[in-house]
Amino acid sequence: MWLDEVVAWINEEHTWRTDHVIPMCWQEHPHIVHELATIACLRWEAAYAVTSTALEEWHRYALPTFLDRISQRIGSTGCPPGRHQAHPGDARNAIYREGDESTRRREHRWQDTSDPRDGADPDGSIAADMTHPSRQIESLQPHDAWRL
Template sequence: MNETLAHFEPFPEPPALILEYIAERTAEESVVDGPAPWDLGALSAELIAPMPAWLDSVCRWLNGRYAWQPQDVIPPCWAKHEGLAYEIAALAFARGDAYMEAGSSVLWHEQYDRFLTRMNKTLGKSGDECRVGRHEERPARFQLDAWRTTAHGATKEPAGRVKEMAG
C-alpha cells in the first residue's frame, strides 16, 4: 500500500482546559460569559497558563509544514511580539473551525498567507535576527514612550505636543 501521506502530523490539539472552556462557553444553556479563548489579554491566569506551550507547538507545526522560505518562518521569540501572539492564537483557533468544510480550509490558507504578510511587516528588519534566535526589542519603543499613560492604563498625549499640533 502507498504510504505517501502516512507521515503527515495532525495539527496540535488545544489544551484540555481550553477545550472545556470552549464547550462551556458554547453550550446552549451556558452560564459562562467569558472572553473568546483567542483574546489572550482577556483570559484569566488559569486559562492563559497552558496557552504558551500550545501556541509554541502550533508555531512549530506551521513552520514545519509551510515555512519553505526564510520570511515564512515564525520566529522562536513569537511570544515576545505581542501582536504576533494574538494573531497566532486567532489563526490556531480559526484553523479548527476551517477544517469542518473543505471550502473553509481554503479560506484559512488565504488567512495564513495574509498573516505571513502582517508578520513580516510587524517584524521588519528585526525579523531576520529573531528567526535565528537573536530577538531584538521593539525598534519603535522610543516612539511609544512619548505617549504618557493615565492611571487607568489608557494612553494620553503630552499636553505640550497637543498645543503644538493645534497651532
Template structure:
C-alpha cells in the same frame, strides 16, 4: 510499501481547559460570558496559563508544515511581539473551525498567507535577526518611549 502521507503530523490540540471554556461559551444556555479564547489580553490568569505552550506548539507545527522560505518562519520570539501572539491565537482557533468544511480550509490557507504577509510587515528587517534567535525589543529609532503623555510630559509607556 509505506504510506507517504503517514509522516503528516496532526495540528496541536488546544488545552483541555480552553476546549472546556469554548464548550461552556457555546452552550445554548451558557452562563459564561467571557471573552473569546483568541483575545489573549482579555483572558483570565487561569485561561491564559496554558496558552503559551500550546501556541508555541502551533508555531512549530506551522513552521514545519508551511515555512519553506526563511521569510515564512514564525520567529521563536513570537511571544515578545504582541501582535503576533494575537494573530497566531486567532489563526489557531480559526483552523479548527475551517477544517470542518473543505472550502473553509481553503479560506484558512488564504488567511494564513495574509498572516505571513502581516507578520513580515510587522517584523520588518528585524525579522531576520529574530528568526536567528537574536531578538531586540524594538528597532532603536522607533522606541515607544519617545511618545510622551500630553498632560505630564512623561513617557506614556
C-alpha cells in the same frame, strides 16, 4: 503553551521561505501573539466545518496573509535565532505613556476645546465645568454614543 505548538506546526508544515518563518522569539512580539491566536482559531474552526470550504479558505487566504503580515512587520530578516530585535517604537511608546506627556496632552486638549474668545482656560474652570461640551462628551456612557 498551546501557541508554541501552533508555531512549531506552522513553521514545520507550512513555511518554506525563511522570511515567512515565525521567529523563535514570537512571544516577545505582541502583534504576532494576537495574530497567532486568531490564525489558530480559524484553523480549528475550519477543521471542524461541515464542508471543506473553510479549510480551503484557511490555506488559500488566511495562512498566506498571516505569513505576509509577519514578514512585513518584522522585516525580511526578522529576528534571527538568538538575536531578538526589540520593538523599534519602545522608546516612543514609553514617552507616550509617561505621566508628564499624558498630562501635557490632556492640557492641550482642554486648550483646543476652550472658547478662543476667553483665552486658554487660565484658571482651569473649563476642566471643572461639566456644562462645557468637552466634559459632556467625556461623561457619556457607551450606550449614549448615538447622541454624538
